[in-house]
Amino acid sequence: MTKTTLLSLVLLAIGSLSFSQQSDIRPKFRIGFDAPKIDHRQILLTIDDRASYGIDWGFDALMYQVFSDDMYWVLDNKKYVIQAVDTIIFEKQITLGVQTLTGGAITIKIDKLENVAEEMNVFLLDKETNTLYDLRKNNYTTTLPAGEYLNKYAIVFNTKKASPDENAVLVIEDIETEFNDTSDNLVSEESEIAYPAIDMYLNSMNSSITIKNPELIAINTVVLYSIMGQIVQSWETDTNTQNLNIPNIPKPGVYVLHAHTQNGKITKKIAIN
Numbered sequence: 108m109t110k111t112t113l114l115s116l117v118l119l120a121i122g123s124l125s126f127s128q129q130s131d132i133r134p135k136f137r138i139g140f141d142a143p144k145i146d147h148r149q150i151l152l153t154i155d156d157r158a159s160y161g162i163d164w165g166f167d168a169l170m171y172q173v174f175s176d177d178m179y180w181v182l183d184n185k186k187y188v189i190q191a192v193d194t195i196i197f198e199k200q201i202t203l204g205v206q207t208l209t210g211g212a213i214t215i216k217i218d219k220l221e222n223v224a225e226e227m228n229v230f231l232l233d234k235e236t237n238t239l240y241d242l243r244k245n246n247y248t249t250t251l252p253a254g255e256y257l258n259k260y261a262i263v264f265n266t267k268k269a270s271p272d273e274n275a276v277l278v279i280e281d282i283e284t285e286f287n288d289t290s291d292n293l294v295s296e297e298s299e300i301a302y303p304a305i306d307m308y309l310n311s312m313n314s315s316i317t318i319k320n321p322e323l324i325a326i327n328t329v330v331l332y333s334i335m336g337q338i339v340q341s342w343e344t345d346t347n348t349q350n351l352n353i354p355n356i357p358k359p360g361v362y363v364l365h366a367h368t369q370n371g372k373i374t375k376k377i378a379i380n
Contacts, residue, residue: 132222134195134334136229138203138242138262139218142176143211149218150180151189152201152262154334156361156378158191160199166191175208178215181257194363194376195336200232200261210253215260216246224337232261239263264336307364307375316377318366325369332363 136152150170158166162182168189170179179186181202190201207213215231223229231240231247240247306319320326330341339362366373 134223135219135221136223136262137218137220138178139214139216140178140205141214141216142207144176144208145174148174148178150178150187152180153189153191154194155191156193156334158193160192160196163191173206175206176211176213177206179204184257194332194334194361195227195264196363196374200234200263202258203231203260203262204255204257205251205260206255207251207253210251212248212250214246214248215242217242227264227336230263232263233259234261235259305366305368305373307366307373307377309377316364326366327369328367330365330367332365334361334363 134154138150138152140148140150153166155166157163166189167180167182167187170177170186170188173179173186179188180190181187181204182190186204192199192201203215205213205215217229220229229242231242232238233240305324308317316329316331318326318329326344328341328343331339333339361376361378364375364377366375
């Protein structure tokens with residue numbers, strides 16, 4: 108192989124890598140951590156519709172070097188530096204683990220957000236005190252005793268509760284049911300339910316979302332979210348009809364559909380081609 112050929116191959120590889128990086132439009136949340144015994148740690152959360160909230164080989168990356176003071180995603184009791192999920196679900200908590208050998212001041216912050224809508228709030232949840240900290244507005248700084256904290260912190264997205272405090276927001280006791288939607292007219296506390304009789308799907312014949320409801324369960328509100336967690340459309344239905352057609356479907360993409368019924372919420376992910 109000549110030097111010219113080798114050089115051409117190297118330039119081609121660099122060009123392909125550059126193009127791949129520029130065309131990557133997946134949302135990325137780069138969360139930073141500072142503590143006495145580490146200069147800086149950055150961990151990555153990304154959204155990819157091929158991933159899930161579990162462990163996905165090829166998407167999630169284990170943390171092989173853990174320092175005396177460190178932060179990581181916790182998946183299946185293991186420490187990860189990269190975690191991928193298929194979509195942002197407001198009820199979900201992305202668990203953060205923190206450890207500190209001797210204790211001291213720690214800081215958790217947003218290093219960088221990529222392809223993330225301005226409307227999406229990013230909160231740090233302190234589960235021990237049920238307090239939310241808006242990381243878009245302020246870094247979170249506290250002093251921790253020495254130890255490992257695997258069930259204290261989580262990253263969560265979007266809340267309907269407002270507060271005059273720009274840093275901390277006290278939330279209600281049941282944190283799992285607090286993160287439902289950002290729409291003001293939705294029920295604040297509701298559980299995820301499963302009704303096999305209710306079917307939600309995309310009806311390509313008439314360009315609508317169809318909800319089959321043969322048992323006449325009262326459906327109050329239907330909300331469609333983008334893969335980045337933004338409300339795309341919402342509909343007040345106030346009906347218990349057997350068949351409900353929702354027109355004006357959005358552009359192609361992956362979405363999450365929430366139907367809020369008299370007994371709770373039904374969730375389904377749909378792909379519009």
